[in-house]
Amino acid sequence: MMISLNRHLSDICSIFILLILILNLSCKTYKVENEKIIAAGATLTLVDDSFEFTEGPASDISGNVYFTDQPNNHILKWTHLNNTVSEYMKPAGRSNGLYFDDSGNLLSAADEKNELWLIDSKKKTTVLINSFKNKKLNGPNDLWLNSDKGIYFTDPFYKRSWWTHDEQEQTSRCIYFLASNTKAPRIVDENFKQPNGLIGSPDGKTLYVSDIGDKKTYSYRIKKDGSLTKKTLFCNLGSDGMTIDNLGNVYLTGKGVTVFNSEGVQIEHIPVPKKWTANVTFGGPNQNILFITAMDSVYTLEMSVTGVRYN
Numbered sequence: 561m562m563i564s565l566n567r568h569l570s571d572i573c574s575i576f577i578l579l580i581l582i583l584n585l586s587c588k589t590y591k592v593e594n595e596k597i598i599a600a601g602a603t604l605t606l607v608d609d610s611f612e613f614t615e616g617p618a619s620d621i622s623g624n625v626y627f628t629d630q631p632n633n634h635i636l637k638w639t640h641l642n643n644t645v646s647e648y649m650k651p652a653g654r655s656n657g658l659y660f661d662d663s664g665n666l667l668s669a670a671d672e673k674n675e676l677w678l679i680d681s682k683k684k685t686t687v688l689i690n691s692f693k694n695k696k697l698n699g700p701n702d703l704w705l706n707s708d709k710g711i712y713f714t715d716p717f718y719k720r721s722w723w724t725h726d727e728q729e730q731t732s733r734c735i736y737f738l739a740s741n742t743k744a745p746r747i748v749d750e751n752f753k754q755p756n757g758l759i760g761s762p763d764g765k766t767l768y769v770s771d772i773g774d775k776k777t778y779s780y781r782i783k784k785d786g787s788l789t790k791k792t793l794f795c796n797l798g799s800d801g802m803t804i805d806n807l808g809n810v811y812l813t814g815k816g817v818t819v820f821n822s823e824g825v826q827i828e829h830i831p832v833p834k835k836w837t838a839n840v841t842f843g844g845p846n847q848n849i850l851f852i853t854a855m856d857s858v859y860t861l862e863m864s865v866t867g868v869r870y871n
Contacts, residue, residue: 596864597805597807597809597819597827597828597863597864597865598828598830598861598862598863598864599848599862599863599864600864602861602862602863603861604830604831604832604833604852604859604860604861605859605860605861606857606858606859607638607643607645607857607858607859607860608645608857608858609856609857609858610856611629611632611634611636611856611857611858612629612630612631612632612856613629613630613631613838613855613856614627614628614629614838614839614853614854614855614856614857614858615627615628615629615630615656615657615801615838615839615853616628616630616655616656616657616658616668616669616702616801616839616853617658617801617839617840617841617843617851617852617853617858618658618659618660618666618841619660619841619842619843619844619847619851619867619869620660620664621660621664621869622640622845623640623843623844623845623846623847623849624637624638624639624640624843625637625638625640625841625843625851626638626648626658626660626666627658627839627851627853627858628652628655628656628658630654630655630656630671632650633650633651633652633653633654633672634647634648634649634650634652635648635649635650635652635655635658635666635668635679636648638843638851638858640843640844640845640849643860645858648683649679649683651672652668652670653668653670653671653672653673653675653677653685654670654671654672654720654722655668655669655670655671655677656668656669656670656671656699656700656701656702657669657700657701657702657703657713657801657839658703659703659704659705659711660705661678661705661709662709664680664681665678665679665680665681666678666679667679667688667703667705667711669699669700669701669702669703669713670685670687670700671699671700671701671720672720672722673690674690674691674696674697674698674699674700675687675688675689675690675697675700676688676689676690676697676700676703676711676713676738688711688738688743689738689743689745692730692736692744692745695729695730696725696728696729696730697715697730698715698716698717698728698729698730698733699715699716699717699718699720700713700714700715701713701714701715701716701718701755701756702714702756702757702758702801702802702839703758704758704759704760704767706760706764706782706786707764708739708740708786709740710737710738710739710740710786711737711738711745712735712736712737712748712758712760712767712786713735713736713738713745713758714734714735714736714755714756714757714758714769715730715733715734715735715736715755716733716752716754716755716756716772716773717733717754732747732750732752733750733752733753733754733755733773734747734748734749734750734752734755735747735748735749735750735752735755735758735769735788736748737786737787737788739785739786748786748787748788749769749780749788749791752771752773752774753771753773753774754771754772754773754774755769755770755771755772755773756770756771756772756798756799756800756801757769757770757772757799757800757801757802757812757813757839758770758802759802759803759804759810760782760804761804761808761822762804762806762808762868764782765781765782766779766780766781766782767779767780767782767788768780768794768802768804768810770798770799770800770802770812771798772798772799772800772814773798774798775796775797775798776793776794776795776796776797776798777793777794777795777797777798777799777802777810777812778791778792778793778794779791779792779794779824780792793824794810794820794824795812795820795824795826797812797814797818798812798814799812799813799814800813800814800836800837800838800839801813801838801839801840801841801853802839802840803840803841803842803867804867804868805842805863805865805866805867805868806865806866806867806868807821807822807865808821808822809821809822809827809828809865810822811840811850813837813838813839813840813852814836814837815836815837816829816830816831816832816837817829817830817832817837817840817850817852818830830850830852830861832852832854832859834854834855834856834857835855836854836855837852837853837854838853838854838855839852839853840852840853841867842863842866842867842868843860843867846866847866847867847868847869848862848863848864848865848866848867849861849862849863850862850863
């Protein structure tokens with residue numbers, strides 16, 4: 561009788577534990593699916609639509625956003641205080657992706673001569689990289705600066721009308737890493753069809769890179785020396801540009817902005833009324849304004865989450 565009772569109690573305990581696990585799993589799923597990352601009542605706002613093709617937004621320490629109009633060879637500046645856009649620099653090396661370092665220098669994927677630039681506060685330019693193994697880079701596209709001031713950048717090949725060459729000189733389309741205080745980059749992954757957008761996680765330990773040519777985005781663990789390991793499929797969607805918020809949600813662009821949590825589960829899609837959304841970042845003094853570049857236009861959207869800075 562006692563043995564039977566013990567078994568009965570054991571079965572009840574097992575069922576109870578199973579119910580708790582199911583309840584916890586349900587709660588986690590509900591939280592992910594209903595996570596509110598857009599501010600209550602916020603709507604997508606057109607800032608300006610007088611450009612040809614906008615790209616490469618980057619926020620400075622004050623929350624102003626610099627972006628490019630590559631066909632017109634411009635770098636432009638959105639000032640958050642009055643919500644206006646002004647010309648910052650022209651010519652601008654046919655800049656594409658941009659990123660600020662902790663000294664206020666603007667890093668640029670300068671596509672005109674297949675270079676990587678540093679633009680200081682006085683608009684003086686310094687060429688950081690103009691080749692790899694004595695051959696032209698394919699065309700630096702997007703870049704991300706880690707907390708150790710090392711630069712990761714993608715190097716796809718998109719034939720440009722301002723080039724005199726028709727074929728890429730590099731044998732692969734790669735992700736490169738330029739360690740701080742060095743002059744030569746190194747390849748950290750070369751297995752791509754067309755690498756494009758990339759961004760790092762809030763803790764600086766994970767790098768996300770899109771292979772837009774293969775319609776996939778991958779995650780990597782970042783080692784102390786800057787090399788990458790544990791390449792993992794993050795989601796079956798490629799992206800032109802990318803950003804990340806303080807919760808670790810990853811924002812991909814193309815048809816609007818699609819948001820995935822850190823587990824690669826889609827949690828949001830932000831429609832943008834243009835055929836193509838090229839890039840996205842967080843700006844504003846509180847880093848809670850999503851700044852979106854799409855075709856000839858730039859848009860803003862107030863968020864309940866914030867961007868991530870390493871400086």
